[in-house]
Amino acid sequence: MSGAGDSEIRELYRSLILDHARSPRHFGRMEEPTHTADGINPLCGDKLEVFISVQDDTIADVSFEGKGCAISLASASMMSERIIGQSVNDAISDIELVSQSLSGESAETLPGKLEALKGVREYPSRVKCATLAWHALRAAITKDRAVATTE
Amino acid sequence: MLAEEQSISTADRLRADFPALHQSVNGRPLVYLDSAASAQQPSSVIDAVAHYARHDHANVHRGVHTLSHRATDAYEGARDKLAGFINANSRREVVFTSGTTEAINLVAQSFVRPKAGPGDKILITHMEHHANIVPWQMVCEQTGAELVVAPIDGSGTLDTDALYALMDERVLLVGVVHVSNALGTINPVEDIIREAHARDIPVLVDGAQGVPHKTVDVQALDCEFYTFSGHKMFGPTGTGVLYGKEALLEAMPPYQGGGDMILEVSFDKTLYNELPYKFEAGTPNISGFVGLGAAVDYLLDVGLDTVSELENELLEYMTARLAELDGIRLIGTADNKASVQSFILSDIHPHDLGTILDHQGVAIRTGHHCAMPVMQFFDVPGTARASLALYNNRDDVDQLVAALKVAQEMFA
Numbered sequence: 181m182s183g184a185g186d187s188e189i190r191e192l193y194r195s196l197i198l199d200h201a202r203s204p205r206h207f208g209r210m211e212e213p214t215h216t217a218d219g220i221n222p223l224c225g226d227k228l229e230v231f232i233s234v235q236d237d238t239i240a241d242v243s244f245e246g247k248g249c250a251i252s253l254a255s256a257s258m259m260s261e262r263i264i265g266q267s268v269n270d271a272i273s274d275i276e277l278v279s280q281s282l283s284g285e286s287a288e289t290l291p292g293k294l295e296a297l298k299g300v301r302e303y304p305s306r307v308k309c310a311t312l313a314w315h316a317l318r319a320a321i322t323k324d325r326a327v328a329t330t331e
Numbered sequence: 332m333l334a335e336e337q338s339i340s341t342a343d344r345l346r347a348d349f350p351a352l353h354q355s356v357n358g359r360p361l362v363y364l365d366s367a368a369s370a371q372q373p374s375s376v377i378d379a380v381a382h383y384a385r386h387d388h389a390n391v392h393r394g395v396h397t398l399s400h401r402a403t404d405a406y407e408g409a410r411d412k413l414a415g416f417i418n419a420n421s422r423r424e425v426v427f428t429s430g431t432t433e434a435i436n437l438v439a440q441s442f443v444r445p446k447a448g449p450g451d452k453i454l455i456t457h458m459e460h461h462a463n464i465v466p467w468q469m470v471c472e473q474t475g476a477e478l479v480v481a482p483i484d485g486s487g488t489l490d491t492d493a494l495y496a497l498m499d500e501r502v503l504l505v506g507v508v509h510v511s512n513a514l515g516t517i518n519p520v521e522d523i524i525r526e527a528h529a530r531d532i533p534v535l536v537d538g539a540q541g542v543p544h545k546t547v548d549v550q551a552l553d554c555e556f557y558t559f560s561g562h563k564m565f566g567p568t569g570t571g572v573l574y575g576k577e578a579l580l581e582a583m584p585p586y587q588g589g590g591d592m593i594l595e596v597s598f599d600k601t602l603y604n605e606l607p608y609k610f611e612a613g614t615p616n617i618s619g620f621v622g623l624g625a626a627v628d629y630l631l632d633v634g635l636d637t638v639s640e641l642e643n644e645l646l647e648y649m650t651a652r653l654a655e656l657d658g659i660r661l662i663g664t665a666d667n668k669a670s671v672q673s674f675i676l677s678d679i680h681p682h683d684l685g686t687i688l689d690h691q692g693v694a695i696r697t698g699h700h701c702a703m704p705v706m707q708f709f710d711v712p713g714t715a716r717a718s719l720a721l722y723n724n725r726d727d728v729d730q731l732v733a734a735l736k737v738a739q740e741m742f743a
């Protein structure tokens with residue numbers, strides 16, 4: 181492929197993204213999650229279900245299931261790797277950081293492999309693909325918090 | 332060969348009429364293959380809208396001043412053109428709406444809802460656009476009626492025998508798409524209307540993808556309602572038409588209340604305006620319909636037979652070229668098709684395909700095409716869809732195929 185913008189598309193579909201899209205980590209239903217939530221992208225109809233297991237304020241396990249494009253699968257896969265073992269509060273700050281950084285609201289670099297997701301910043305219509313799993317994770321965590329507060 | 336050369340030069344001549352096509356996207360000449368979502372506008376439409384805004388704009392049907400007369404003449408002139416375009420018996424049968432969606436909602440609420448109740452049925456097909464599904468689901472929720480869906484087969488062809496078998500005495504209306512936006516299937520609406528009428532069932536045809544590609548004669552079809560959108564036939568967005576048989580429209584209550592749809596208002600009683608104004612509450616999209624009138628002129632000038640011929644030849648070429656690709660799955664392979672080809676390429680998600688193609692200047696639609704039940708039937712999250720209009724040529728198709736090969740390399 182030649183022409184302008186090739187570096188951006190290579191950046192978007194870099195090998196790390198394609199690798200995670202082809203073989204997503206932590207893909208599948210969790211036996212006994214403490215919380216789950218769906219993420220739906222109405223633009224394309226893609227749907228991911230995120231499962232988490234919270235033990236003593238630590239996210240002991242994360243998995244996900246569903247259909248999606250390379251960007252949304254890779255993002256969900258890298259998210260799972262990143263979040264496992266984090267405290268709930270750290271996970272929430274990562275969610276904020278990722279959504280703000282990918283939407284261009286913040287210029288902060290993303291930690292570790294997540295930096296690979298930043299290629300979507302050049303593609304406004306694809307930012308939602310990359311943040312889909314993160315939105316679902318937030319929904320899963322905060323739903324529990326609401327329940328916890330009521331209790 | 333000579334005929335082929337002539338048709339190619341016709342397409343190139345027509346292409347020159349559409350300024351938006353002559354630009355680069357991401358450093359490549361634009362290849363626009365998304366006309367089924369929204370078609371580009373010829374200069375004559377753009378100029379008509381601009382001329383109206385520069386010289387003739389005022390509110391319609393109200394003022395006694397000169398500009399108001401001009402605006403009314405331009406707006407009502409468009410109605411005459413649209414009535415002629417679909418061969419309506421009368422301009423009173425041509426109701427202006429914001430698009431196909433509003434036209435179907437109008438029929439749902441003003442024609443079907445008042446007579447629907449538990450046990451009644453509304454019959455549609457499995458290949459409908461959401462615009463011909465959701466308005467009926469709403470009526471069903473409101474009245475207790477039931478939505479019944481006729482099946483399609485693996486090629487995307489409607490099972491008409493099954494459809495006819497579902498036409499029982501409780502069916503209040505059959506809603507059927509003329510040309511499927513997701514599959515390209517042309518439905519045998521003449522036969523469907525005849526069979527429905529044999530059982531005294533009225534028929535609404537969703538013609539959003541019908542009118543840009545073939546001659547539509549509502550009197551020959553004899554359908555009760557025919558709906559379409561301006562922006563799929565080279566006109567402005569926010570314009571559409573509900574054609575309805577006069578006697579039915581006459582008997583229907585208004586869809587929305589407001590100005591322009593009344594003859595006389597007091598706090599005791601309101602006398603509704605005559606057709607078609609009864610269904611056009613509020614100040615309409617005047618400039619949009621002026622543009623749509625110009626689009627009708629354009630299409631009639633080119634000739635819908637020429638349009639069909641060009642598109643059919645190109646669709647055949649596109650389908651053959653796509654079929655050459657390794658790992659392609661064509662979705663929508665009915666015998667009788669128009670201008671659209673949906674497909675899946677290898678295991679590449681349609682959304683990723685769309686982005687990679689855009690990078691090469693190729694615009695296609697990806698996703699569910701507002702026809703999620705069709706996607707469910709074919710068990711895919713969505714498809715990539717290339718759609719043709721009178722301005723596309725073989726070079727566009729070649730660019731599409733080349734861009735798809737690049738995507739395959741990237742995902743290899």
